Amino acid sequence: MPRQIRRWGPPLLLISPSLIIIGVFVYGLIAININTSMTDIHTAAQATGRKPSEFVGLVNYTDLLASPAFQHSLRNLVLYTVVFLVGTMVMGFVWAWLLDRPARGEGIFRSVYLFPMAVSFIASGVVWRWLLNxxxxxxxSGLNRLFQILGVPFLQNNWWNNVNYGIAAIAIPAIWQLSGYVMALFLAGFRGIPEELREAGRIDGASEWKLYRYVLFPQLSPVALSAVVIIGHMSLKAFDLIMSISKPANYQTKVPAVDMYVFKSAFNYADAAAVGVILLVIVAILIVPYLVHTARAEKS
Amino acid sequence: MRRMAAVAAVAAVTLGLAACSSGGDDEATSTSTGTEAGSGGDVEVFTWWAAGSEKLGLDALVGVFETQHPEYTFVNGAVAGGAGSAAKDLLQSRLQANDPPDTFQAHAGKELTDYIDAGQLEDVSALYDDYDLTDVFPPTLLDLLTVDGMIYSIPSNIHRSNMVWANPAVLTEAGLDPAATYDSIEAWFPALDAVQATGKTALSVATTWTQVNLLETILMSDLGPESYNGLWDGTTDWSSTEVTAALTDFEKLMSYTNTDRDGLDWPEATQLVIDGGAAFNVMGDWAVAAFEEQDKVAGTDYIYFPVPGSADLFGFLADSFTLPVGAPNPDGAKAWLDTVGSLEGQTAFNQAKGSIPARTDADPADFSEYQQSAIKAYAQDTIVPSLAHGAAASITVLTAISDATSKFTTGASDLATYQSELAAAAGS
Structure with missing residues (x-):
């Protein structure tokens, strides 16, 4: 027994601070949040315990999922995520592909594409609010004015104020900011493929397309998966960019994270917590399979 | 198996810490009440007055406080951002954690309901007697502040929500007489049509809360004071035809507004009138500060009048100060409330902020031209509570009404749906 402690004790002691902190502030608070989401705390008086609150099970979830307002938010979230994901993946891949061939000024282009990521969503949102007037x-003004100057006035539209597809317009600045990051991921992926593989393919008579299709793309799939997971979970948590361009009360740009904020401001803690759990579940659906996949890959 | 044991260990540690932290909380509260200062000490005043004329007003009020109560030290707890929403969020967390400031700013009226229900505010009606405030505030205002025989705040200033601001040059260009008056919303439409025909924005408006501000003034105008007040105490039916008529007017008015409204806040909407891009703007009378800051002259550069049909109504909203339960320095907070309610305090504060004193005994000669007209209106008009600024309805009701309004004005719901959602919101 003492020998076992000697073997396990020091490492456990070393990692225990972070274990405890994560246990309390991540998993402990998630547990408390789930607990709150299953109560009927919809008023300030119940939140402080002055009026009784009781356990109501999953009622808040069923009510939320049945309400047209929340369905609208979820629909917006899906639309935003699809546009954001497709946009960054396509742009990032194309840029990486172009820069992969030795080109003059590659370093400059790489920096130019990466720079937008350094700007905070709030700051770029202020500018894009004007551009997307x-x-x-x-x-x-903004882009609509630019279209007039360029002689393509029919391209003018009401951007994020469109009640059905407005949220997709907010994905434009997000794509602008994160395409460079996806580019960097893909570029690293391209550079990680030994030149010998391409040469071997060429010697075997593969066309340039076949070379990409059968040699390069399969090697890039882990990178693509990481990019999808990173961009996807960012998109699901989208809040700051939307708050900066639009306002929390605007119906056309509501997403679950905004709903959570509005519920919380109105002392409706139970519904705010329920929205938080729903978001957590959605993100988990995306991330858990990825974690399982990487864990398996590492083992083998 | 080993993994299971680790998870169990983490869970046990978590529980232990949770128990510790709640124990720590109680201790903190008891020490803070234990170190109460009998007199003197710091007084933390929590507001969202961090910039512009609001900051100037607060500074003036602090000046009076320091002369009246030199034994206390003012501590500025102002939180900037989001027209008060950032401050309210922080306040919510602090009250929840039993760490209240000594006194905080809140809109007088129903917006206090949540704090009152949560037992976070002390009844200050005794202070009204101590400081002789009962006779200097208008009785209609006191009625609006009283909840079950108790009053939970002392108002520092009054604003009027039902005002129209207009650019006379734009009106003249549209062939309108700037001096014309309109008896009802109905009578206002031809003028709006005339402006729209010139290609300019007839009525400028901004994001959701300003649209709710517009809605409340239409309701005041079309329903009259009794029916309007009835909307908030349940005696007026939201599904009635008179409300339908008012909402139809609201729908028509929204058709005259700028298309980029949801991206703007009120200063940008008012700026459209100042710059001559729009003819009219419905906004509370804090808008006068925007005109004055840019050296515009009332009468020639801009004109103002109550929203058509509500000339004898005063859409009231007020900032007020409270005494939170468990304030670290309640005597200091009472001293602050004394200054807030005093004639000197109200005069100094409102001269700088541009609002009018809640007291009726202030000398109008101390104030600007607009303020003098507002003081006169405040004394003779019927006072009705503003919806958009927390006087008429609780935060929950206001949030629900705002959501329904945004949905309607973006075109996601029709008038019948809007009306039924409003009815549901008022009942929430």
Whole structure:
């Protein structure tokens, strides 16, 4: 027994501070949050315990998922995630592919594409709010004005103020900011493929397309998966960019994270917690299979 | 198996810490009440007055406080951002954690309901007698502040929500007489049509809360004071045809507004009128500060009048100060409330902020031209509570009404759906 302690004790002692902190502030608070989401704490008086609150099980979840307002938020979230994900993956891959061939000024382009990531969502949101101004015709500004100057006025639209697809317009600045990051991931992936493999393929008579299709793409799939997971979970948590361009009360740009904020501000802690759990589950659906996959890959 | 044991260990540690932390909380509260200062000490005043005319007003009020109560030290707890929403969020957390400031700013009226229900505010009606405030505030205001025979805050200033600001040059260009008056919303439409025909924005508005501000003034105008007040105490039916008529007017008014409204806040909407891009703007009377800051002259550069049809109504909202339960320095907070309610305090504060004193005994000669007209209106008009600024309804009701309004004005719901959602919101 003492020998076992001697073997396990020091490492356990060393990692225990972080274990405890993560245990309390991540898993402990998730547990408390789930507990709150299953109560009927919808008023300030119940939140402070002055009025009784009781356990109601999954009622808040069923109510939320049945409400048209929350369904609208979820629909917005899906639309935003799809546009954001497809946009960054396509742009990032194309840029990486272009820069992969030795090109002059590659370093400059790489920095130019990466720079937007250094800007905070709040700061870029302030600028994009102006660029995405929904006025058309005489009062137009931002991109709509640019379209007029370029002689393509039919491209003008009301951007994020479109009640059905407005949220997709907010994905544009997000794509602008994170395409460079995806590019860097893919570029690292390209550089990680030994030149010999390409040469071998060419010697065997593979066309340039076949070379990409059968030699390079399969080697890039782990990178692509990481990019999808990273961008996907960022997208699901989208809040700051939306708050900075739009306002929390605007119906057209509501997503679950904004709902959570509005519920919390109105002392409706139970529903806010329920939205938080729903978001956590959605993110988990994306991330857990990825973690399982990487764990298996590491083992083998 | 080993993994299971580790998880169990983490869970046990978590529980232990949770127990510790709740124990620590109680201890903190008891020490803070134990070190109460009998007199003197710091007074933390929590507001969202961090910039512009609001900051100037607070500074002036602090000046009076330091002369009236030199034994206390003012500690500025102002939190900037989001027209008060950042401050309210922080306040919510602090009250929840039993760490209240000595006194905090809140809109007078129903917005206090949540704090009152949560037992976070002390009844200050005794202070109204101590400081002789009962006779200097108008009785209609006191009625609006009283909840079950108790009053939980002392108002520092009054704003009027139902005001129209207009650019006379734009009106003249549209062939309108800037001096014209309109008796009802109905009578206002031809003027809006005339402006729209010139290609300018007839009515500028900003994001959701300013649209709710517009909605409340239409309701005041179309329903009249009794029916409007009835919306908040349940005696007026939200599904009635008179409400439908008001909402139809609201829908029509929104059709005259700028298309980029949801991305703007009120200063940008008012700026459209100042710059001559729009003719009219419905906004509370803090808008006058925007005109004055840019050296615009009332009468020639801009004109103002109550929203058509509500000339004898005063859409009231007020900032007020409270005494939170468990304030570290309650005597200091009472001294602050004394200054807030005093004639000197209200005069100094409102001269700088541009609002009007809640007291009726202030000398109008001390104030600007607009303020003098507002003081006169405040004394003779019927006072009705503002919805958008927390006087008429609780935060929950206001949030639900805002959501329904945003949905309607973005075109996601029709008038009938909007009306039924409003009815549901008022009942929430």
């Amino acid at each position: 929904s006025n058309q015709g005489e009062n137009a």
